[in-house]
Amino acid sequence: MSTRTLISPAQLARPRGKALYWVVFGLVVALFTVVFLGPMYWMVSSGFKDTQEVVQTPPTLVPESFQPDNYSQAWNVMDLASLLGNTLFYAFGALAFQLVFDVAAAYSLSKLRPVFGKAILGLMLATLMIPATVLVVPQYLTVLDVPIFERNLLNTPWAIWLPSVTNAFNIFLLKRFFDSIPRELLDAASMDGASPMRTLRSIVLPISRPILGVVSIFAIVGVWKDFLWPMLTLPDPSKQTLNVGIYSLSNGVPMNVLIAALTMASLPTLVIFLIFQRNIMSGLTAGGLKG
Amino acid sequence: MSAPSLTPSKAASARHAQPPVDGPPRRGGAFGRSLKRNLTAHGFLIGAVLCFAFFSWYPMVREFFLAFQKTDQGEVSWVGLENLETVFNDPAFWQAWRNTALFTVLALVLGFAVPFVVAIVINELRHGKGYLRLLVYLPVMLPPVASVLLFKYLYDPGYGMLNEVFGFFGLPEQQWLQDPDLSMLSVVIASTWMNMGGAALIYLAALQGIPGELYEAAELDGAGLLRKIWHVTIPQTRLILSLMLLMQIIATMQVFVEPFLLTGGAGPEGSTTTVVYLIYQYAFNFNNYGAAAALGLLLLVLLAGFSAAYVKLSRAEDE
Numbered sequence: 126m127s128t129r130t131l132i133s134p135a136q137l138a139r140p141r142g143k144a145l146y147w148v149v150f151g152l153v154v155a156l157f158t159v160v161f162l163g164p165m166y167w168m169v170s171s172g173f174k175d176t177q178e179v180v181q182t183p184p185t186l187v188p189e190s191f192q193p194d195n196y197s198q199a200w201n202v203m204d205l206a207s208l209l210g211n212t213l214f215y216a217f218g219a220l221a222f223q224l225v226f227d228v229a230a231a232y233s234l235s236k237l238r239p240v241f242g243k244a245i246l247g248l249m250l251a252t253l254m255i256p257a258t259v260l261v262v263p264q265y266l267t268v269l270d271v272p273i274f275e276r277n278l279l280n281t282p283w284a285i286w287l288p289s290v291t292n293a294f295n296i297f298l299l300k301r302f303f304d305s306i307p308r309e310l311l312d313a314a315s316m317d318g319a320s321p322m323r324t325l326r327s328i329v330l331p332i333s334r335p336i337l338g339v340v341s342i343f344a345i346v347g348v349w350k351d352f353l354w355p356m357l358t359l360p361d362p363s364k365q366t367l368n369v370g371i372y373s374l375s376n377g378v379p380m381n382v383l384i385a386a387l388t389m390a391s392l393p394t395l396v397i398f399l400i401f402q403r404n405i406m407s408g409l410t411a412g413g414l415k416g
Numbered sequence: 417m418s419a420p421s422l423t424p425s426k427a428a429s430a431r432h433a434q435p436p437v438d439g440p441p442r443r444g445g446a447f448g449r450s451l452k453r454n455l456t457a458h459g460f461l462i463g464a465v466l467c468f469a470f471f472s473w474y475p476m477v478r479e480f481f482l483a484f485q486k487t488d489q490g491e492v493s494w495v496g497l498e499n500l501e502t503v504f505n506d507p508a509f510w511q512a513w514r515n516t517a518l519f520t521v522l523a524l525v526l527g528f529a530v531p532f533v534v535a536i537v538i539n540e541l542r543h544g545k546g547y548l549r550l551l552v553y554l555p556v557m558l559p560p561v562a563s564v565l566l567f568k569y570l571y572d573p574g575y576g577m578l579n580e581v582f583g584f585f586g587l588p589e590q591q592w593l594q595d596p597d598l599s600m601l602s603v604v605i606a607s608t609w610m611n612m613g614g615a616a617l618i619y620l621a622a623l624q625g626i627p628g629e630l631y632e633a634a635e636l637d638g639a640g641l642l643r644k645i646w647h648v649t650i651p652q653t654r655l656i657l658s659l660m661l662l663m664q665i666i667a668t669m670q671v672f673v674e675p676f677l678l679t680g681g682a683g684p685e686g687s688t689t690t691v692v693y694l695i696y697q698y699a700f701n702f703n704n705y706g707a708a709a710a711l712g713l714l715l716l717v718l719l720a721g722f723s724a725a726y727v728k729l730s731r732a733e734d735e
Contacts, residue, residue, distance in 0.1 A: 129628025130540055131644055133635060137542075150541055154548070160609075161551040164566050165558075167577060171569075180575040222467075230464035239457030245465060252472045254723040258670040258692045259712040262699045263475035263482060271470060290467035321456050352560050352673050357700065368561045372677065375565065384569075387562040398557040402550060406617055 165391075172196060172385035179381045192381070199386035202378055207363065208370040209393075215355070215366060216348040218282055219289035223344045224337070226290045231299035232325050236311060246300070249293040258353075264288065265357050284358035285348065292347075295340050302336040303329060338404045342397065349394050479716075482709035499710035503698075509711075511686055512694045515600060516669055519690060522604040523668040528661060531612040535619035536649065549620065553613035560610065564677040567606040568593070593679055596687040603688055607674045615660055622656040623649070655729065662726040666719055672696065691715055 136142045171179050175190040199205060230249075234242050268278045268288075278284040306329060314324045330337070348366075355366045362370065367390045375383055398405060486495045503509055531552075538548045555563055570577045571592035579589040592602045630648045639647060650657065675681055675688040681696070682689045691711065699708035 129631055130623075130626075131536070131631060131641065131649065132540055133631070146542075150543060153537055153541065154544055157548055157551050161554055164563075164570060164577075164609075165554065167570075168562070168566055182575050183580055184575065184577060226463035226467060229460040233457045233460035237453070237457035237460060239454045239461065242457070242461075245461065248473065249464075249468055252468070252476070254720070254727065255476055256666065256670050256716060256719050256723075258672060258695065259479060259716045260472070260475050262695065262705055262708045262712060263478040264471060265699070266478065266482075266705065267470060267475055272474065287467050288471040290464055291472040296464065321460070346557065350559055352677075353696075368559050372561050375561075380569075383565070387565055391558045391562045394557045394559065395554070398554070402553075406549065406553070 168384055168391070169388050171381060172199075172388045174381050176379055176381055179384070195381050195385040196389065199378070199382045199389065202382065203371065203374050203386050205367070205386060205389055208365060208367045209390075211364060211370075212349060212366045212368075215282055215285045216345045218286045219348045220341055220344045222286045222290050223292060223295060224341065227292060227295050227340070228299060228330075228337070229325075231296050231303055232321075232329060234296070235300045235303035236306075236324075236329070237321060246296075249291075249296055252291065253293050261353065261357070268358055278358070280359055280361045280364050285355060288354070289344065289348065292344075295343070298340060299333070299336060302333055306332055335404065335407075338401070339407075342401055342405055345397065346394055479709050479712060482705055483713045484706075484710075486706045495706065499706040500714075502704070502707045503711045503714070506694075508686060508689055508694055512689045512691045515686075515688060516671070516690045516692075518600050519604060519671055519675075520665060520668045522601060523607065523671075524661070524664060526604055527608045527612060527615070527668070528664050530608060531616035532619050532657070534612070534616045535623055536645070538616075539620055539623045549617065552616045555610050556613035558610070560673050561677065563610045564606065564674065567602075567609070568678060571602055571606075594684055596683070596685040599679055599683045599687045603671075603675050603678050603683075606678060607671070610674070615664075618656065618660065619653065622653045626652045655732070659726065659729055662722050662729065666722050666726065669715065669719055 137146055167184070170186075170188050171184075172195055173188040173191055173193060174185070174195075175192050178185060178188065178190050233239060234246050268284045270277060278287075310328060311324055314328055315321075319327070350368070351366075352368045352372075356369045356372075359365050359369065362373065365373070371383075371386055371390055378386070483499055484494060484496060486493050486498070534552060538545055538552075541548070558566075569575075573579060573589065573591050573594065576592070578592065582589055590598055593599050626649065630652065631644055634644050634648050670692050671690050672692040675683060675690055675693060676696075679688045681693045692715070695708045695711050695715075698704045698711065
C-alpha cells in the first residue's frame with residue numbers, strides 16, 4: 126500500500142531489521158511525545174498545582190496539590206471571558222470579511238476576467254514580496270488616520286478586520302482552485318440565464334467547500350495567533366485579544382494562575398485543529414508553499 | 417495564433433468575449449456587453465481592492481516617503497537622508513544586524529535541518545505516522561503567548577525543566593535567557609519548537625512524491641543510508657528545499673515576537689535586539705517614524721533579493 130522509501134522492505138523483513146525497526150520506532154515515539162507533548166502536559170498540570178509546588182524542584186509529574194480553582198481564578202482575575210469574547214469577535218469578523226471580499230475577488234479574477242485583472246492580481250501578489258514587518262509602521266499610521274475617510278480606527282474591530290482582507294495568499298489559493306473548475310459548467314449556468322452572482326452562489330461555492338474550509342481555518346487561526354498588530358491597534362485593555370491581554374497581565378498574577386490562563390487560551394485553537402486536522406494538513410501541503 | 421480559417425466575425429467575437437461566461441442574451445452592442453461584463457467583474461473586485469489600496473498599497477508607498485520625512489507634532493518635513501544617518505549612527509544598529517544574522521544562521525541550522533530530519537524519520541516509519549504528524553504540528557496551533565511563556569518557565573534557572581533534564585544527564589546548568597552568549601540560541605530553540613510543524617508537513621508531502629524505484633536503483637549501486645539521502649532524497653526534494661530555505665531566510669530576518677516576549681526584546685546586554693525590534697522601538701517607543709521607516713527600507717532592500725529569487729523559483733515549480 127505504501128510506496129517504497131529509503132529503507133528497503135527486504136531489510137526490514139529480516140529479524141535483525143525488524144528488531145531494529147521497533148527499537149527506533151519506540152525511541153522516536155517516546156522522544157516526539159516528550160518534546161512536543163511534554164511542555165503542553167507541563168502547562169495543563171501546572172495549572173492545577175499550588176504556588177509552592179509549581180516552582181518546586183524537581184518538578185512533580187502529577188500535581189500533588191490539586192487546585193482546580195486556579196482555573197476559575199484565572200478566568201475571573203484576568204477577565205478571560207471578555208478577552209475570549211473579543212478574540213472570537215475579531216476572528217469571526219475577519220473570517221466574514223475575508224470570505225466575502227477575497228472569494229469575490231478570486232472569483233472575479235478567475236472567471237469574470239475584468240480588464241486590468243492581471244495587473245490587479247499582480248499588485249496583490251506583489252504585497253507578498255514586501256516583508257510584513259516593514260509595513261507595520263505605515264499601516265499603523267494609516268489606521269490612526271485613514272486617508273479620505275479621515276477616521277481613526279484605533280481600538281475598533283475595523284483595525285483587525287479590514288487589513289485581514291489584504292491576504293494575497295488566500296486570494297491566490299482561492300483563484301487557483303476556481304481556475305480548476307471547468308469552464309463548461311459555468312457556461313451552462315449562464316446559458317440558463319444565471320447571473321454571475323447566482324453562478325458563484327449555486328455552482329462555484331458548493332464545489333469549493335474544501336478550499337473554503339482551509340481558508341477559513343487559516344483566517345481564524347491567523348487572528349488567534351497574531352500578537353504585534355493587535356497589541357499596537359487595540360491599546361484599550363477592554364478591547365484586547367487573549368494574546369495581548371494575557372501578556373500585559375502576566376506580571377501581576379501568581380504563576381500557577383497565569384499558567385491556567387495560558388491553558389485556557391490555548392484550548393480553542395487546539396480543539397479547532399483536532400477537529401479539522403485532515404483539512405488543515407491537506408490544505409497546508411496542497412497550496413501551503415506557493416506564494 | 418489565430419487560425420486563418422476563422423471568419424472575421426468569429427475572430428472578432430473571440431477577441432472580445434475571451435471568457436464567454438456571461439453573455440447569454442445577445443442584446444445591445446459588443447461595447448455595451450463588454451462594459452457591463454467589466455462593471456460586474458470589477459464590482460466583485462472592489463471590496464478587496466479597496467482594502468488593499470488602504471492597508472497595503474498606500475502603506476507601501478508611504479513607507480518609502482516616511483523614510484525621508486520627519487514628523488514633528490503633526491508637522492511633516494522633508495529631511496533627505498537624515499533618517500538614514502540617525503539609524504546608522506545608532507550604536508544598536510550593527511548589534512541588531514549582527515543579532516539578526518546570528519538568529520537567521522542558528523534558525524537555519526536548527527529550523528531548517530530539524531524539520532527535514534523529522535520528516536525523513538516519520539516517512540520511514542510504518543506505524544503511527546498520523547500520531548507523529550499530529551504531534552509535530554500541535555505547537556503551531558498554540559497562541560504565541562502561551563508557547564513563549566511556557567518556554568520562559570522551561571528555561572528558568574531556578575525551577576526550569578530544562579536544567580532539570582541537563583542535570584539528569586550530568587550536564588552543567590545554564591542561565592539560558594539570562595546569559596548573553598546563550599540567549600539568542602534559547603530564543604531560536606523556542607522559535608523552532610513553535611514553528612517547525614508547517615515545514616515538517618510540507619517536507620513530508622514532498623518525500624512521499626519520490627518514486628521508490630530511485631532508492632532501489634541506488635541500492636543496486638551499493639549505496640548506504642546516508643548516500644541514498646544525499647543522492648536521491650535531497651536532489652528529489654531540491655526545489656521544495658530551496659523554496660523553504662528562502663522562505664526561512666525571509667521569515668527569520670523579520671523575527672520579532674519571540675525575542676520580544678522571551679527577553680523583553682533587547683535581552684541581556686542587548687544580545688537579542690533584532691532589526692525589527694529596533695524598528696519597533698523607533699516607531700513606538702521614541703515616536704521616530706522616519707527612522708523606523710528608514711531602517712525598514714534597509715531591511716526591505718536586503719530581503720527584496722531573496723523574495724525575487726523565491727518568486728522565480730516558485731514559478732519554475734508551477735510549470
